[in-house]
Amino acid sequence: MRRMKPYQVGQLAILGISLILSGCTTPEAVRQFTALAADASARIPIVFRDLSASCVRKELADRPTEEIEDVGEKISATCKPFTEDETRLMGALEVLTGYMNALNQLASDEVVSYDKEIDGFASSVQSAGNFNENQVSAVKGLAKFLADAAASGYQRKKLVSSIKSADKDVTTLCKFLGDTIGIDYVRVLNVEQDSVRTRYKNAILADSAGARGSNVLIQDRWRHELQKFADKKRGAEDAQKLLSDISEAHRLLAAQADRWSAKELYKDLTPYSASIQALISDFQTAF
Amino acid sequence: MPALTQDQARQLAQEFFEISKGVGDFRFDHFDSLIPEQNNALQNLQHQLSSQSNQFTALAISIGLDDLQPTLDRINQVTDDVNQAVTRLDDIRRVISIATTFVSLGAAIASGSPTTIASAIQDTFQNLEG
Numbered sequence A: 001m002r003r004m005k006p007y008q009v010g011q012l013a014i015l016g017i018s019l020i021l022s023g024c025t026t027p028e029a030v031r032q033f034t035a036l037a038a039d040a041s042a043r044i045p046i047v048f049r050d051l052s053a054s055c056v057r058k059e060l061a062d063r064p065t066e067e068i069e070d071v072g073e074k075i076s077a078t079c080k081p082f083t084e085d086e087t088r089l090m091g092a093l094e095v096l097t098g099y100m101n102a103l104n105q106l107a108s109d110e111v112v113s114y115d116k117e118i119d120g121f122a123s124s125v126q127s128a129g130n131f132n133e134n135q136v137s138a139v140k141g142l143a144k145f146l147a148d149a150a151a152s153g154y155q156r157k158k159l160v161s162s163i164k165s166a167d168k169d170v171t172t173l174c175k176f177l178g179d180t181i182g183i184d185y186v187r188v189l190n191v192e193q194d195s196v197r198t199r200y201k202n203a204i205l206a207d208s209a210g211a212r213g214s215n216v217l218i219q220d221r222w223r224h225e226l227q228k229f230a231d232k233k234r235g236a237e238d239a240q241k242l243l244s245d246i247s248e249a250h251r252l253l254a255a256q257a258d259r260w261s262a263k264e265l266y267k268d269l270t271p272y273s274a275s276i277q278a279l280i281s282d283f284q285t286a287f
Numbered sequence B: 001m002p003a004l005t006q007d008q009a010r011q012l013a014q015e016f017f018e019i020s021k022g023v024g025d026f027r028f029d030h031f032d033s034l035i036p037e038q039n040n041a042l043q044n045l046q047h048q049l050s051s052q053s054n055q056f057t058a059l060a061i062s063i064g065l066d067d068l069q070p071t072l073d074r075i076n077q078v079t080d081d082v083n084q085a086v087t088r089l090d091d092i093r094r095v096i097s098i099a100t101t102f103v104s105l106g107a108a109i110a111s112g113s114p115t116t117i118a119s120a121i122q123d124t125f126q127n128l129e130g
Helices: A006-019 A030-042 A045-061 A073-106 A115-128 A132-206 A212-255 A262-286 B006-029 B036-111 B114-129
Strands: none
Touching: A030 A212, A030 A262, A030 B006, A030 B114, A045 A073, A045 A132, A045 A212, A045 B006, A045 B036, A073 A132, A115 A132, A115 B036, A132 A212, A132 B006, A132 B036, B006 B036, B036 B114
């Protein structure tokens, strides 16, 4: 193999420096956001699973107070549409999580670094050929830089085009999932709450001639139930806001994709990341 | 008759729920003046209306999911493209590793040592299979 001439090494160095100056930075902010978004959306299934569970609880609450029965075929059939919806909702949520995970992988440092492989290659070349250590070291350094920079350029281009092309659909998906939780699931909870309230009121009226003590117990129990409903509705609100934040942050990424600088992007995404983290914490206490 | 839209199904769900609450409130407000049969009838009506509300909610979600399918398909396509890009970048890493083992194999063959050659051949196969 011929030795590289000094001017050839210089040309590679100039090419390398201009790649730095063009602003090819590692999208650290994209990586952090997508990790958080994937984590947040992976927590939401518990809400969707409660759709059919709430329907069953409501149907059981509607049964006569003297009846103690398992969930029979009739109730299962009544709530089956929710079970079918849940499977499809989980599928839709997985599409969002899968997308965020894929972006997270593409935005990682490891995927665009070839240092280890080039080190291995350089060692094998050095031991196989008649090259001195300095020559191998110089070519190795430039090869690493160029490989990393080329890969980073490809990585960035792919991230930009993917985020921009998916943005409108991510907004639609997040809105749909958020509205399903904030409107439909909350209504199902309200329906259940009303059935439970009716059940407790029936119990109090049935026992109006009886001991006051039992009315106190019933009222305490009702307050406990009311708190559970309030917690779940708060959790639903958190989940809806989570999805809204994910959508907004993604829209910001897409809007600024052509002029990403890691520092500015990080600064712009930080409020959304902070909000998502706080919502996750609160959501976990509700469910 | 045209099929319901998601918004229409939601509206029906909400209206049936409001009516069921109204029936329940009426029953409790007039509890003392109702005969047991009337009480039971109103209670059953309340339950049926609220169950129907749930049915309309489930329908609204289902309609929404049907409408959402093209969106999901497009996002999945982008996800596939991104995963392919990651694979491509990983392939480069693999190519460099394979090239490394071929260089080592070449050096081993040049050395003429059977043990070294055998070890290098094994490494090459492992990398190719990797």
